[in-house]
Amino acid sequence: MVTGELQLNELDQARLDGRLGKAMQFAMQTIVTAAHIDQADALIDISFAHIDACFYNGRAHLDFVNYMLEHGASLAVPSWTNNGLVSLNDLSVRDPLASREMHEARELMQAYVKLGCSPVWTCAPYQLPDRPGLGDHIVGSESNAVSFYNSVIGARSNMYGDYLDVCAAITGRVPFSKLHRDEARAAQILFDVGNIPQTVRSNDLFYHLLGYIVGRKCGNRVPAIVGLPESCDEDDLKAISAAGSSAGSVALFHAIGITPEAANLEIAFQGRQPQQVIELLVDDLRQARDELGLNSDQSLTGIALGTPHFSYTEFERLVNLLDGRSIDPRLTFYLTTSRHVFEQAGQQGWIESLQQAGIKIITDTCTYFSPAVNGLHGKVMTNSAKWAYYAPGMLPVDVLIASLSECVESAVSGKVMLDQWDAT
Amino acid sequence: MSKQSVDIEGRVLIAGSAGGTAMVLDDTLSFWGGFNPVNGEIIDVHHPQYRQLVGGKILCIPQSKGSAGTPGGIAETLRNGSGPLAFVLGEPDVNISVGTLVANRLYGMNIPVLEISREQMKQIKTGEPISIDQHGMLSVNR
Numbered sequence: 278m279v280t281g282e283l284q285l286n287e288l289d290q291a292r293l294d295g296r297l298g299k300a301m302q303f304a305m306q307t308i309v310t311a312a313h314i315d316q317a318d319a320l321i322d323i324s325f326a327h328i329d330a331c332f333y334n335g336r337a338h339l340d341f342v343n344y345m346l347e348h349g350a351s352l353a354v355p356s357w358t359n360n361g362l363v364s365l366n367d368l369s370v371r372d373p374l375a376s377r378e379m380h381e382a383r384e385l386m387q388a389y390v391k392l393g394c395s396p397v398w399t400c401a402p403y404q405l406p407d408r409p410g411l412g413d414h415i416v417g418s419e420s421n422a423v424s425f426y427n428s429v430i431g432a433r434s435n436m437y438g439d440y441l442d443v444c445a446a447i448t449g450r451v452p453f454s455k456l457h458r459d460e461a462r463a464a465q466i467l468f469d470v471g472n473i474p475q476t477v478r479s480n481d482l483f484y485h486l487l488g489y490i491v492g493r494k495c496g497n498r499v500p501a502i503v504g505l506p507e508s509c510d511e512d513d514l515k516a517i518s519a520a521g522s523s524a525g526s527v528a529l530f531h532a533i534g535i536t537p538e539a540a541n542l543e544i545a546f547q548g549r550q551p552q553q554v555i556e557l558l559v560d561d562l563r564q565a566r567d568e569l570g571l572n573s574d575q576s577l578t579g580i581a582l583g584t585p586h587f588s589y590t591e592f593e594r595l596v597n598l599l600d601g602r603s604i605d606p607r608l609t610f611y612l613t614t615s616r617h618v619f620e621q622a623g624q625q626g627w628i629e630s631l632q633q634a635g636i637k638i639i640t641d642t643c644t645y646f647s648p649a650v651n652g653l654h655g656k657v658m659t660n661s662a663k664w665a666y667y668a669p670g671m672l673p674v675d676v677l678i679a680s681l682s683e684c685v686e687s688a689v690s691g692k693v694m695l696d697q698w699d700a701t
Numbered sequence: 702m703s704k705q706s707v708d709i710e711g712r713v714l715i716a717g718s719a720g721g722t723a724m725v726l727d728d729t730l731s732f733w734g735g736f737n738p739v740n741g742e743i744i745d746v747h748h749p750q751y752r753q754l755v756g757g758k759i760l761c762i763p764q765s766k767g768s769a770g771t772p773g774g775i776a777e778t779l780r781n782g783s784g785p786l787a788f789v790l791g792e793p794d795v796n797i798s799v800g801t802l803v804a805n806r807l808y809g810m811n812i813p814v815l816e817i818s819r820e821q822m823k824q825i826k827t828g829e830p831i832s833i834d835q836h837g838m839l840s841v842n843r
Contacts, residue, residue, distance in 0.1 A: 303806060310802055314714050314793045329769045335738050335777030340807050418769045438796040439772040440803050526767045646734075670746065671734065 283312050284319050292448060300350035304444035308451065311441055317452035325409050325432075326356040326446035327402050329418030330439040331389040333362040333382035341440060342388040345447070352393040353449030357402050359419045361386040364641040365398070366616070370650055371642070379648075386641075392443075398641035399615035401515065401586040403430060411537050414457055418442040420522035421515070421585045421663065427529040429514045431537035433457045436528050456529055462538060463547035464501035464531045467554045468494075471504030477559060478506050480698045482680035484513040485662035486565040487557070488520025492527050493565075494555060501531040501545045509535055512591055519585050520662035559699050569665040570676040572693060578655030579674075580604075580688045581644050582681070583613035584664040591681070592622040596630065598685040604635030605691030609652040613639045647671045658693065660684050705843040709821045711789070713837040714798045715805065717813030719787035720832040723825050723841075724758035726750065732778075732800070733770025741783030759831045760785035763822050765794040775800025780808055787833050788814045791822040815839060 291297055292305040312320060330338060362382035364370040373383040390396050397405060400419045409415045409432040417423035417434035426432040435455045437445065445451050455461050468491055470478065477483055491500050502517075514532065521527035531539035539545035582595070592614075604610045612631070614622070619640050622628050628638060644650045645661075645668040656675045659665055665678040679687070679695065686694040727749040730736060735745030741756035755778075775797055778784035784804075788797055798814045805812055813833050825831070830842045 307799060307802060310715070310798060311795050314795050314798055316793075330773070332770070334733060334770055334773035335780070337776035337780045337804065337807065338773050340780070341776070341803055344807060420767075420769060436767045436769065438767075438769045438799060440776070441772065441795065441799045442769075528767075667734070 283309065283317060289320060289450065298349045300345045300348035301447060303344070303348070304350070304447040307441060307444040308448050312452035312454070315452045315454035317454040319453040320450040321414055321453045321457060322449055323354055323414050323416050323445060323451055325413065326354055326416040326442055327359060327418055327422055328356050328389060328394055328442050328446060329359045330443050331358045331361055331386050331394070333378065333385050334439070336381065338439070339381055339385050339388065342385065342392060342443070345443065346388060346392060350392060350447050352446045354446055356394045356446040357397045358386070358389055358394045360400050360642050361398055362642060364639055366640050370639055371648055397615060397617060399586050399617070400643065401588065401615060404586065404588050404615065405617050414451070416442050416445045416451060421519035423528050424518035424522045424530065425515060427456060428518060428531065428536050429511065436526070462529060463499060463549065464539070464545040465498040465552050466495050466500050467551040468500055468502045469504055469554060469556045470502060472556065473504070473559055473562070475506060477562070477699055479508050480680055481513065481516065481660065482678070482698060483562065484516035485520050485660070485678065486562045488517035489524045489565050489569065489662045489666070490557060490561055491517070491530065492521040492523065492525025495525060495527060497526060498552065499529050499531070500527060501533055501539060501542070503533040503542065505532050505535055510590070512588055515585055515588070516662065520666070523663045523666045563699055566678060569662060569678045570669070572677055572695070573656065573675055575656040575675055577608065577658060577687060577691065577693050579609040579611070579653055579657040580684050581611050581653065581657055581659045581664055582661070582684065584643055584645055584659070584661040587612055587614040587618060589618050589621050592618070592627050594681060595685065596627050598682055599631070599634060602634065602689045604688045606635060607691055608688055610636045610688055611639060611644050611650060611653065612636050613643050616640045645671065649673065658684050658687055707824050707841040709817050709824070709839045711815040711817040711837045711839050713813070714790070714793065714816055715801050715812070715814035716835055717787070717805070717811040718834050719759060719813055721757060721759045721786045721830070723761055723827055723829045723831045724755060725761040725825055725827045726763065729764050729766035730762070731766050731768040731771060732774030733768050736774050736778070738774050738777035739781060739783065741778050755785050756783045758785050759787045759789060759833070761789040761822060761825055762794070762797070763791035763819060765790065765792055765797065768796065771796035772800035772803065776804040776807070779804035779810060779812060787812060789822070789825070789839065790814065790816045791819045792816070
């Protein structure tokens with residue numbers, strides 16, 4: 278831990294004294310308060326921010342950004358928006374005319390565009406071009422994105438919350454603390470998945486369940502995972518990021534031989550021994566699957582994909598799995614993605630063919646939180662551990678987690694179809 | 702003041718003074734998803750204090766839970782007048798502190814956030830009268 282008095286440079290001092298305006302002063306006071314709480318002795322520059330404060334959580338959110346706008350705030354670094362509560366592209370998803378809250382949710386999103394954010398509206402900003410690189414100090418806020426940036430890209434971010442993300446983007450500064458520092462990035466606990474059969478480890482569901490288990494078991498320690506197959510790609514690592522930061526508070530994990538700060542065990546653990554080694558077996562995966570939702574007798578009513586937002590390669594897999602078939606018309610099938618990936622998939626003709634098959638594709642927001650997107654209730658299948666973890670607390674749903682292939686077969690036949698992915 | 706009264710010197714995260722009744726959380730709580738900022742109610746169905754209201758209390762939180770949405774939940778409950786009179790934390794929490802700082806600034810409030818140790822936290826019981834001063838001195842008045 279760092280101690281001692283916080284050192285401010287001349288420009289920081291000018292920001293704090295109000296010489297650069299009231300908005301800058303408020304932002305700097307907030308950064309300095311955060312540094313005091315973290316006991317940081319220095320601030321550092323950031324190169325990028327992903328803003329979560331555009332996600333509506335009451336009138337205070339709007340009052341905050343309006344204060345900043347009225348007092349002349351501007352952004353010091355490129356800043357991209359997370360999901361909003363509503364979709365600016367499709368107002369029927371959560372109707373701004375239906376309530377004051379939804380109206381203010383839209384107003385809030387528009388205010389962040391006015392402040393200068395790039396309106397990418399995605400919880401998976403790392404799927405877009407021009408993403409940060411290895412060693413870059415950045416501000417992430419949405420938990421799956423913080424974990425992906427730290428773990429898969431090797432950029433450096435703490436789990437920043439609302440308001441502090443915006444204050445960092447305005448000042449371009451953050452406390453030099455926790456995951457910005459080398460020593461906090463060492464792995465402390467090791468998960469070994471090498472004895473799980475290769476066929477199981479190559480199923481997309483494996484990564485969601487693994488992330489869930491790691492999140493539940495590692496507490497506030499940095500986990501490393503050994504034994505992931507070479508086929509492991511960014512969609513799989515996204516699944517670990519999202520599940521680990523939902524079921525637990527994983528902001529950084531290392532995948533040995535795969536992620537950039539974990540060429541081998543020695544490097545990932547910075548020369549130290551793991552505090553604990555946990556070997557995972559297929560039974561652990563089965564138990565995780567059951568914890569996330571049992572297959573009840575209730576008949577299937579919906580499918581939800583795209584938490585975090587569906588990637589280009591996931592679209593490609595979905596189109597291949599569906600293979601020209603249609604969704605059972607009794608089911609509601611939602612897929613959420615970013616505008617950028619929506620456009621990429623559209624260029625391949627995939628959007629049109631999936632819509633014709635009966636899939637509703639939504640951008641700018643997600644489906645796991647309230648208010649429920651129209652028609653989403655009852656028994657819902659999802660390929661996302663994050664969706665499965667959160668939705669039952671916020672929506673009138675009974676959830677079943679499944680692989681992408683199981684979701685597709687179930688959607689076509691109109692009833693739950695599970696394969697023997699965990700056969701050993 | 703009786704002789705059982707306890708004085709605890711805390712670390713000031715957000716300065717302010719307050720007096721009221723303690724409510725000690727029995728588990729961690731996310732102020733986004735697990736809490737309703739409109740009426741100040743704990744709505745996490747897994748929480749031991751599910752359905753209880755935090756409004757008008759000195760809210761004591763032994764262990765925090767990271768959530769990007771927490772500052773908004775804090776600022777919004779304080780704006781609505783359904784929030785606590787002060788926060789006493791068993792570990793430093795940037796999110797709760799920033800939410801409080803923003804509410805204090807936007808709505809002219811004076812809500813303090815104080816950090817004490819987990820050991821000191823054990824000396825405080827729900828229902829006890831507490832006061833906090835500007836310098837971070839917390840008194841449990843028995």
